[in-house]
Amino acid sequence: MATAAPLERTQSPIAPIDVSRKELYEGEGWQEPFRTLRAQAPIQYVPDSEFGPYWSVSTYKPIVHVEALPKIFSSSWEYGGIAIPGKVDELIEGEIRMPMFIAMDPPHHTAQRRTVAPSFGPSEVAAMKAEVQQRTAEVLDSLPIGEAFNWVDRVSIELTTGMLARLFDFPWEERHKLTYWSDMGGNVEAMKRPEDIAKRNAALFEMGAAFAELWQQKVANPGKDLISVMLRSDAMSTMSQEEFIGNLILLIVGGNDTTRNSMSAFAWGLEQFPDQRAKLEADPSLIPNAVQELVRWQTPLAHMRRTVQEDTELDGVAMKKGDKVVLWYISANRDESVFADADKVVVDRENARRHLSFGYGIHRCVGARVAELQLTTLLEEMAKRRLRANVVREPVRVATCFVHGYKEVMVELSHY
Numbered sequence: 001m002a003t004a005a006p007l008e009r010t011q012s013p014i015a016p017i018d019v020s021r022k023e024l025y026e027g028e029g030w031q032e033p034f035r036t037l038r039a040q041a042p043i044q045y046v047p048d049s050e051f052g053p054y055w056s057v058s059t060y061k062p063i064v065h066v067e068a069l070p071k072i073f074s075s076s077w078e079y080g081g082i083a084i085p086g087k088v089d090e091l092i093e094g095e096i097r098m099p100m101f102i103a104m105d106p107p108h109h110t111a112q113r114r115t116v117a118p119s120f121g122p123s124e125v126a127a128m129k130a131e132v133q134q135r136t137a138e139v140l141d142s143l144p145i146g147e148a149f150n151w152v153d154r155v156s157i158e159l160t161t162g163m164l165a166r167l168f169d170f171p172w173e174e175r176h177k178l179t180y181w182s183d184m185g186g187n188v189e190a191m192k193r194p195e196d197i198a199k200r201n202a203a204l205f206e207m208g209a210a211f212a213e214l215w216q217q218k219v220a221n222p223g224k225d226l227i228s229v230m231l232r233s234d235a236m237s238t239m240s241q242e243e244f245i246g247n248l249i250l251l252i253v254g255g256n257d258t259t260r261n262s263m264s265a266f267a268w269g270l271e272q273f274p275d276q277r278a279k280l281e282a283d284p285s286l287i288p289n290a291v292q293e294l295v296r297w298q299t300p301l302a303h304m305r306r307t308v309q310e311d312t313e314l315d316g317v318a319m320k321k322g323d324k325v326v327l328w329y330i331s332a333n334r335d336e337s338v339f340a341d342a343d344k345v346v347v348d349r350e351n352a353r354r355h356l357s358f359g360y361g362i363h364r365c366v367g368a369r370v371a372e373l374q375l376t377t378l379l380e381e382m383a384k385r386r387l388r389a390n391v392v393r394e395p396v397r398v399a400t401c402f403v404h405g406y407k408e409v410m411v412e413l414s415h416y
Contacts, residue, residue: 008318009045017041018049019056019328019401020084022189025302026399031343034058034331043317050192051084054305054324055317058331060338060356062315066306066327067361070106073306073325075363077246080324082304082363083402085191088322094197109362111235112247117366119167119229125369128166132373135162136381143413148392151409155378156263160256163374167255169225170214181207182256185249188402207252208245215244226251251367253403258300258357259371261405262291263378265298267389268409269345277388280347281416284383290347291375296355297345302330302404304359329356330404388416 017033024030037044042059057063066073080086086095118124139158143149157179165175184203190196214227222228230236230247239247270277280290308323319325333355334342346352358365365371382389389411396408 009047009320012041012044014040014044016044016046016048017056018046019058019331020046020049020051020054020326022399022401025401025404026397030302030330031334034328034334038331038335043315045317051188052087052324054084054326055319056326056328057314058328060332060335063327063329063332063356064360065314066325067359067363070362072309072312074309075109075304075306079307079322080305082306083188084303084305084324084326085188086305088307088324094194094201095191106362108235112233113362113366115229115233115235116226116251119226120367120370122369125373128370128373129377131166132163132377133381135159136374136377140381140385140387145413145415148410148412151267151389151391151411152260152264152406153408156260156406159263159374159378160260163259163370164252164255167226167251167370168211168214169218169223169227174210177207177210178252179256181249182252186253186257186403187400189400204245204249207248208241211244211248212241254365255367255370257403257405258295258365258367259374261300261403262295262298262371262375264395264406264409265294265300266375266379267411268391268395268406269294269297271389271391273345276345276347280379281383281386281388284380286347287379287383288372288376289349289352291372291379292352292355293345293347293349294375295357295371296333296339296349296352299330299333299355299357299404301357302401303328304363329359332356386415388414390414 014036017037019030019033019037024033037056037058042057043062044056044058045053046056047053057066075082079088136159139155143154161175161179164170164178165172170178181203184190184200185207187200190200211227215231218225218227218231222231230239236247270280280286304327306325306327308319308321308325310321312319333339336342338354339349339351358368358371390413392410392412395406398405398407
């Protein structure tokens with residue numbers, strides 16, 4: 001029996017829905033359009049957006065399929081990299097492309113990832129536990145009870161930026177700069193206008209200069225930090241300035257935004273599902289699973305992007321060489337065919353670990369264990385103190401389709 005010809009770009013059953021629009025993420029407006037796409041057009045071509053044309057992939061199985069085929073669906077910075085803005089065959093005006101190992105294909109990706117990965121291995125993460133506990137305890141013990149404050153600033157940013165400073169052995173008194181550079185590095189909205197691109201470039205070159213100085217210090221006095229690890233590596237010791245900056249962006253944005261926004265989701269997500277909060281408070285043994293569930297529910301990086309290397313077919317849809325493919329993790333993590341009651345936080349969800357928030361395949365987040373350690377420790381230390389974060393008003397969110405997070409979550413702490 002003859003098989004049906006693959007659908008061409010224009011043959012979507014519904015009109016194109018551009019889910020890259022920043023206003024969808026300023027509130028929770030992204031949920032309904034993705035629900036429609038999952039039901040009616042899980043793979044859809046969007047011919048026009050502020051980031052140019054792209055394929056929108058919004059369900060779980062085809063995203064896993066794409067992630068498993070890096071030779072066909074490239075992550076390479078040469079074709080625009082791993083986020084939605086970059087063009088395939090030309091630079092955006094003012095753009096400076098910065099290689100990083102997440103935006104590389106094998107074998108270059110393999111060699112650089114292999115350099116960094118041991119710093120995030122099980123024994124290294126276990127050795128971090130005591131210090132993470134101490135810092136988390138200090139932060140929590142400094143917070144007021146019954147008085148409103150911004151959880152994002154006082155807890156999420158403080159804990160994650162401190163961890164980054166430790167990993168890089170970055171000057172402690174200047175650690176706030178890491179937060180600023182992370183925000184600039186992950187801001188895809190800044191890639192739309194030449195003046196914003198120039199501002200972003202300036203921030204990233206400032207970061208590069210600061211870390212170049214640190215690099216020189218480590219040449220003379222190496223340690224166990226990530227800079228020293230890079231220095232000792234054949235794969236990373238001779239990086240160009242752009243590649244050095246690119247890998248710093250990767251490690252800082254990856255180490256900061258993912259954990260920061262999941263920590264904020266702990267406060268906001270459990271506020272919306274008080275029955276689940278009560279279940280977790282009654283049974284702290286659920287904490288490791290609840291961490292996975294909160295990371296799934298939040299999805300701190302909403303998408304990753306790939307570029308098609310050869311004409312191919314994905315679930316009956318024809319894709320052309322050079323097409324941009326956007327993998328919407330934020331939608332796949334709400335795919336009802338995988339996660340029942342997907343819009344709800346369910347702290348004892350049996351398959352919470354199947355979330356795609358850390359990616360899948362060769363590009364799965366190298367620092368996932370460190371993120372899990374920090375999140376688990378926060379929940380454990382809150383439980384020890386029987387502390388509850390009560391959100392007092394609607395959060396202020398980051399208006400972008402890449403980093404899915406919060407600028408402000410105002411809370412008052414109480415005991416339970």
